[in-house]
Amino acid sequence: MSNILHKIKAYLYDNTLTKDNPNDFTARTISERSLNVKRICQSAVSRGGADISAASMEHATELFLKEMAYQLCDGYSINTGYFTASTTIRGVFDSPSEKFNKDKHSIIFQFNQGEKLRAEIPNIEVDILGLAEASSVILQVTDVKSGSVNDILTPGKNLKIVGSKIKIMGDDPTRGVYFVNTATQSRTQVEAFDIVVNNPSELIVVIPALPAGSYTLEVLTQYTEGSLLKQTRTASLDKLLTVE
CATH class of the missing domain: 4.10.520.10 (IHF-like DNA-binding proteins)
Incomplete structure (x- = not known):
């Protein structure tokens, strides 16, 4: 035993x-x-x-x-x-x-x-504990240039985000993809035209010109299956991402 x-x-x-x-x-x-x-x-x-x-x-x-x-x-x-x-x-x-x-x-x-x-x-x-509540979640991100998974960010290059219910939708102006600097808590939003793929289970975005440091990734959306939420909900990656 x-x-x-x-x-x-x-x-x-x-x-x-x-x-x-x-x-x-x-x-x-x-x-x-x-x-x-x-x-x-x-x-x-x-x-x-x-x-x-x-x-x-x-x-x-x-x-x-x-x-x-x-x-x-x-x-x-x-x-x-x-x-x-x-x-x-x-x-x-x-x-x-x-x-x-x-x-x-x-x-x-x-x-x-x-x-x-x-x-x-x-x-x-x-x-x-069973099925999670029907909320959005980020499961994995891949830095396309380096091939790094849940680790490195290459500014100006693509980041593939895989998850559930992460499609960017709604009329709330705060919706979008954000990189949050862990040291300063400054939030950098991905421009709408830099969201290359916008699907319920996959996003591909162009990484902004972030300075070196550690970041958390957040996706804010009103998307849910069959309708839109009244307020945005946030999905966060539980790994720190690094710009060298």
Whole structure:
């Protein structure tokens, strides 16, 4: 019998990522909040019994992460046991002599679960809470230029947004696609003429000229099946997107 130590709650949504079965669903976990390094270190002391102060642990962790980033930028692979990380070059080279071109090629960092984290999976119980309310949801975004999924944004290039009930419709002037800077909370709206594809389960938009930073993606629409809502509702991607 497994030693269940953790519980994850999730709702089911229409699976628009596969076309072979129109009646299947995908589970989306419910995240109560996002934890930063400081909060995790505080928990390690208060819950986990760490034998150093939260401030000392936070300082050491930040030093580790900074050095890890430095080594990744020099092309080294990282294996912490809990996750692996590596540097990847995206894009096509048309000849053996072609050089790296930032306008055509891109660099991304890839992270994957390691053995120690994977060993915790049997200790997790999943509680499916049933179908989510009939609201819009963003399931996945793809930066078309780099091929990055739920990660990198390339300003001036296309972003493919897959979800449910995300078609931009209605007369509310706030409807549209927004990129929200996590540091300043400034909101940049995609121009209407830069919404290239506008379907219930798929949007393709041109990414605005965003400055470097981290962003959340929001879709505001009055669309629902068969009618329009009186007010807009918001769908947010639960992953942070980055402009380098």
